[in-house]
Amino acid sequence: xxxxxxxxxxxxxxxxxxxxxxxxxxxxxxxxxxxxxxxxxxxxxxxxxxxxxxxxxxxxxxxxxxxxxxxxxxxxxxxxxxxxxxxxxxxxxxxxxxxxxxxxxxxxxxxxxxxxxxxxxxxxxxxxxxxxxxxxxxxxxxxxxxxxxxxxxxxxxxxxxxxxxxxxxxxxxxxxxxxxxxxxxxxxxxxxxxxxxxxxxxxxxxxxxxxxxxxxxxxxxxxxxxxxxxxxxxxxxxxxxxxxxxxxxxxxxxxxx
Numbered sequence: 001x002x003x004x005x006x007x008x009x010x011x012x013x014x015x016x017x018x019x020x021x022x023x024x025x026x027x028x029x030x031x032x033x034x035x036x037x038x039x040x041x042x043x044x045x046x047x048x049x050x051x052x053x054x055x056x057x058x059x060x061x062x063x064x065x066x067x068x069x070x071x072x073x074x075x076x077x078x079x080x081x082x083x084x085x086x087x088x089x090x091x092x093x094x095x096x097x098x099x100x101x102x103x104x105x106x107x108x109x110x111x112x113x114x115x116x117x118x119x120x121x122x123x124x125x126x127x128x129x130x131x132x133x134x135x136x137x138x139x140x141x142x143x144x145x146x147x148x149x150x151x152x153x154x155x156x157x158x159x160x161x162x163x164x165x166x167x168x169x170x171x172x173x174x175x176x177x178x179x180x181x182x183x184x185x186x187x188x189x190x191x192x193x194x195x196x197x198x199x200x201x202x203x204x205x206x207x208x209x210x211x212x213x214x215x216x217x218x219x220x221x222x223x224x225x226x227x228x229x230x231x232x233x234x235x236x237x238x239x240x241x242x243x244x245x246x247x248x249x250x251x252x253x254x255x256x257x
Contacts, residue, residue: 023241025037026237026238026241029037029231030234030237034231035098048235050235050237051232051236056212060212062213063211064213065197066133066145067223068136068196071137072193072196074133075137076185076192077187078143079140080147082140087148101145104138104141109201113205116135116136116202117206127206128207128211131207132202136196137251138202143188143192146184147185150184151184151244153186191251194251197240198244199215218240
């Protein structure tokens with residue numbers, strides 16, 4: 001093996017170690033009978049039992065799921081309508097609309113969160129569940145991008161054939177276009193669900209008093225100032241990690257269809 005190849009592979013291994021070693025330590029620590037992250041005291045599932053017996057944790061998990069579910073449904077509907085509408089206009093208008101929608105993906109989340117706070121204060125909208133959902137819906141262009149990419153690869157011959165056979169525009173959309181877009185809809189839905197599930201910054205900025213999602217609970221549990229992480233929080237974070245990885249795997253599989 002040449003020295004250059006050896007150094008390149010070593011650099012890649014170091015990068016992967018840097019990325020995934022903390023995650024591995026988190027997962028291992030959640031099964032450690034001791035409270036210390038540096039001393040192994042034996043295998044245990046007690047921290048998971050305690051986590052699932054904690055009403056605050058269960059409430060945070062529930063909030064994360066239903067917020068992400070509502071955001072996913074609304075974002076998919078908004079993106080689907082936008083993608084179909086944009087497909088019917090000229091290329092120049094399409095380019096302009098795409099640029100506007102892509103902006104929310106490019107803008108840093110902290111800047112978007114601050115902008116949302118200022119906007120909600122301006123329109124006198126109270127912080128809480130509604131504000132969190134509206135904040136997460138700003139990400140609906142993620143689904144739009146996936147759907148537009150899917151539509152770009154679909155031949156128009158199927159829709160044209162349905163119209164020639166006498167199908168109305170609505171029936172063509174429901175029976176032809178929508179089934180062809182379904183892999184893109186599922187892929188985009190999984191993507192926006194994952195982003196909403198993992199969102200901390202927007203949720204922290206727009207949530208009301210006493211409302212916690214799982215990322216917010218984890219932040220509050222460690223104090224936000226590095227006071228340390230309890231094994232119970234390790235267990236909760238591991239569960240969140242497993243859910244995120246599962247969603248990522250499903251996203252990858254549906255994207256390739």
